[in-house]
Amino acid sequence: MNFALWTPLAVPAVLAALSLTGGARPLGRLGPIASSTAVLLSGLLLVGAVLDGQVPSLGGGLLRADALSAYMLTVVGAVGLVSTWGGLGHTEKAPGRFAGSYDALISVFLAAMSLAVLADNIGLMWAAVEATTITTAFLVGHHRTRSSLEAAWKYVILGSVGVAIALLGIVLIYAASRGTGEPTLSWLVLSRTDLPLDPALIRAGGALAVLGFATKAGLAPMHSWLPDAHSQAPAPVSGLMSGVLLAVALYAILRIQTITDAVIGPDFLRVMLSVGGLLSLFVAAALLIRQRDFKRMLAYSSIEHMGMMAVGAAIGPAALPAVLLYVLGHGLTKATLFVLSGRILEVEGTPRIDDVRALLVRRPGLAVPWLIAMAALVGFPPFSIFFSEVGIIVAGFGTGMGVVVGIALVLLLVIFAALTRLTVAMTIGAPAAAPGTDPAGPALPGTDPAGTVPAGTIAVRAAPDRSAHGPRLPLILALATTAVVAFIAEPVGTLLARAAAVLGGAQ
Amino acid sequence: MFATVFPQLIGLCTGALLLTSALMVWRHSLLASIRLLSVQGFALAALVAVIGLEEGEAEVIIVSVLVLLVKGMALPWVLAHETRATTRTDEAPRLNPTAGLLTVALLTILSYVVASRLLSGDTSISAHAAPIGLAMVLIGFLLLITRRQAGSQLIGFLVLDNGIATVAFLTSGGVPLFLELGISLDVLLVVVILYVFAGRMRNKFGNTDIDQLRKLHD
Numbered sequence: 164m165n166f167a168l169w170t171p172l173a174v175p176a177v178l179a180a181l182s183l184t185g186g187a188r189p190l191g192r193l194g195p196i197a198s199s200t201a202v203l204l205s206g207l208l209l210v211g212a213v214l215d216g217q218v219p220s221l222g223g224g225l226l227r228a229d230a231l232s233a234y235m236l237t238v239v240g241a242v243g244l245v246s247t248w249g250g251l252g253h254t255e256k257a258p259g260r261f262a263g264s265y266d267a268l269i270s271v272f273l274a275a276m277s278l279a280v281l282a283d284n285i286g287l288m289w290a291a292v293e294a295t296t297i298t299t300a301f302l303v304g305h306h307r308t309r310s311s312l313e314a315a316w317k318y319v320i321l322g323s324v325g326v327a328i329a330l331l332g333i334v335l336i337y338a339a340s341r342g343t344g345e346p347t348l349s350w351l352v353l354s355r356t357d358l359p360l361d362p363a364l365i366r367a368g369g370a371l372a373v374l375g376f377a378t379k380a381g382l383a384p385m386h387s388w389l390p391d392a393h394s395q396a397p398a399p400v401s402g403l404m405s406g407v408l409l410a411v412a413l414y415a416i417l418r419i420q421t422i423t424d425a426v427i428g429p430d431f432l433r434v435m436l437s438v439g440g441l442l443s444l445f446v447a448a449a450l451l452i453r454q455r456d457f458k459r460m461l462a463y464s465s466i467e468h469m470g471m472m473a474v475g476a477a478i479g480p481a482a483l484p485a486v487l488l489y490v491l492g493h494g495l496t497k498a499t500l501f502v503l504s505g506r507i508l509e510v511e512g513t514p515r516i517d518d519v520r521a522l523l524v525r526r527p528g529l530a531v532p533w534l535i536a537m538a539a540l541v542g543f544p545p546f547s548i549f550f551s552e553v554g555i556i557v558a559g560f561g562t563g564m565g566v567v568v569g570i571a572l573v574l575l576l577v578i579f580a581a582l583t584r585l586t587v588a589m590t591i592g593a594p595a596a597a598p599g600t601d602p603a604g605p606a607l608p609g610t611d612p613a614g615t616v617p618a619g620t621i622a623v624r625a626a627p628d629r630s631a632h633g634p635r636l637p638l639i640l641a642l643a644t645t646a647v648v649a650f651i652a653e654p655v656g657t658l659l660a661r662a663a664a665v666l667g668g669a670q
Numbered sequence: 671m672f673a674t675v676f677p678q679l680i681g682l683c684t685g686a687l688l689l690t691s692a693l694m695v696w697r698h699s700l701l702a703s704i705r706l707l708s709v710q711g712f713a714l715a716a717l718v719a720v721i722g723l724e725e726g727e728a729e730v731i732i733v734s735v736l737v738l739l740v741k742g743m744a745l746p747w748v749l750a751h752e753t754r755a756t757t758r759t760d761e762a763p764r765l766n767p768t769a770g771l772l773t774v775a776l777l778t779i780l781s782y783v784v785a786s787r788l789l790s791g792d793t794s795i796s797a798h799a800a801p802i803g804l805a806m807v808l809i810g811f812l813l814l815i816t817r818r819q820a821g822s823q824l825i826g827f828l829v830l831d832n833g834i835a836t837v838a839f840l841t842s843g844g845v846p847l848f849l850e851l852g853i854s855l856d857v858l859l860v861v862v863i864l865y866v867f868a869g870r871m872r873n874k875f876g877n878t879d880i881d882q883l884r885k886l887h888d
Contacts, residue, residue: 284849286845287852290856294856297860301866310885316880319864319867320814323827324814334838334841346842363787363791395886453888
């Protein structure tokens with residue numbers, strides 16, 4: 164099974180080279196999709212191996228897939244597949260001259276994320292996370308407009324400075340391991356509880372590393388690059404960045420947390436992560452209430468969900484299975500939404516919520532999946548985000564962090580109301596062009612967006628646009644997966660429990 | 671023989687590192703800052719070589735050659751290339767030179783205070799010099815915050831990165847070679863990307879003043 168450790172790195176690299184040299188012409192624009200598929204299949208193979216009780220490793224233990232790594236790799240592949248496949252219609256309109264490098268960068272981006280989750284070495288993982296910044300820089304600036312240039316500049320400066328701080332932290336952790344005779348950066352060795360690591364250095368190093376990766380994860384107050392970058396990037400790239408890149412940064416935080424918890428106890432990072440998480444929820448709530456741009460709305464919602472995951476990480480082992488399920492649910496939902504937002508932007512020609520009215524009447528082909536995905540995002544059952552949020556809140560009350568999750572719950576309700584209002588404004592109502600002809604059209608604002616798919620409203624217009632403006636299947640698969648995944652105890656539940664056990668320091 | 675000059679050599683190299691960082695805050699000309707950055711790269715390479723000689727490890731000597739090539743030559747060359755293309759090569763920073771140097775002094779004291787608590791158990795000569803690395807990290811931040819030109823921000827980022835490398839070499843003799851390679855490559859690529867963006871900025875806006883990047887907000 165060890166070959167599945169290098170396929171998610173090698174296959175995208177080869178496909179990227181082919182895309183660059185033009186050797187992938189027969190494949191058309193399928194290079195990124197093939198890369199995602201390779202990552203997804205490798206992830207599933209590794210999950211199978213892990214469930215059999217094996218721990219595949221390669222390169223003298225440099226690459227290693229425990230339950231957590233295998234799970235994260237699968238998420239990277241799944242979200243990558245939804246973003247790239249769903250984004251097919253979008254990227255065909257990209258300038259032809261840059262199409263090859265665009266495809267190549269997406270493939271390398273996928274390989275870098277795979278390396279980040281598979282590396283059993285904090286330093287190698289750091290280099291991979293930095294490589295994600297490098298590969299996405301040109302993808303964010305792909306449209307070559309003034310605002311995309313601004314977004315890309317801010318993204319690269321803040322992203323690399325943040326990750327540089329993480330490097331300083333990693334250097335200090337490395338220095339802390341000198342007392343063991345053989346200085347090391349291996350997760351496996353560092354998270355053993357019996358090592359004589361220097362507590363002062365671990366404390367400083369852990370704080371800096373978490374701070375640095377939190378910048379990359381978009382946690383407040385280091386989030387300012389995120390809405391710009393995610394709203395300016397092409398939709399499939401936004402889907403990938405929002406859906407998995409943030410989660411990969413969170414994965415790094417969780418791994419660092421395992422090391423610090425073993426040396427100085429859980430309280431230290433618990434405070435940091437709770438503050439960061441609540442602040443993220445607050446920022447998202449404050450800026451979602453008055454949001455005017457639907458891509459920025461999705462970006463702030465990512466800050467919200469990362470904040471909630473950080474709260475879950477702060478709670479500790481009891482909430483970790485919920486956090487990991489959250490990563491999958493949020494990734495698939497957000498990738499679907501960003502793909503759809505790209506299509507809406509393309510057919511409507513505007514990113515402003517005010518200009519996109521009555522989508523359900525005019526373009527049901529886009530509005531129906533958008534409504535379902537938004538329902539999943541704001542946390543309606545049966546979608547898995549609901550169960551993750553409930554899991555985190557219950558675990559929080561159980562571990563004596565009732566105040567933190569109480570505040571989080573209030574902020575979540577505010578965000579729920581804000582997102583519902585914005586979604587209703589976009590989709591439900593009468594078309595502005597014919598205000599007098601449709602008196603019965605406007606639905607009640609504030610009603611449940613999943614429940615209000617009224618058949619009567621659609622019938623009003625003569626020729627509603629039922630086209631999905633791109634492949635439907637990836638979106639259906641993504642939403643169906645998030646809808647059922649929470650109910651599958653075997654093997655999903657077992658895998659999540661084992662992945663959480665890896666973080667709990669259990670050997 | 672070497673053991674007697676070793677502390678002096680360490681002191682000389684770290685002194686050069688701190689001095690070049692402070693001078694970068696003082697000087698406003700971009701080209702002068704780039705020359706200082708090159709000197710800093712050479713000083714860092716010398717520091718790595720000294721540590722390598724003291725430990726007698728061939729791997730560290732290879733790293734020092736790598737540092738010399740990347741930080742002493744390649745990066746300053748890329749930056750100088752970028753800067754010659756701009757019309758404005760001087761900087762109007764948000765801090766005047768006096769305030770800047772005072773801040774540098776305060777940051778250096780702060781890093782000594784922090785490092786003395788962090789590395790209290792370590793009495794080696796190189797650990798005593800480690801606060802210089804922290805001070806460079808903080809000075810890099812200062813440059814990033816107070817400078818307005820794209821090129822100067824890049825220099826701030828590189829000083830920050832040099833500071834991290836200094837801390838790494840002084841506290842643990844540097845990270846393993848393959849990681850050093852990966853880190854150097856990443857930093858080089860980030861600088862090249864920012865260089866390309868600065869070029870696009872000049873094409874679109876006519877200059878590289880980052881204060882004009884204010885269009886996106888909520």
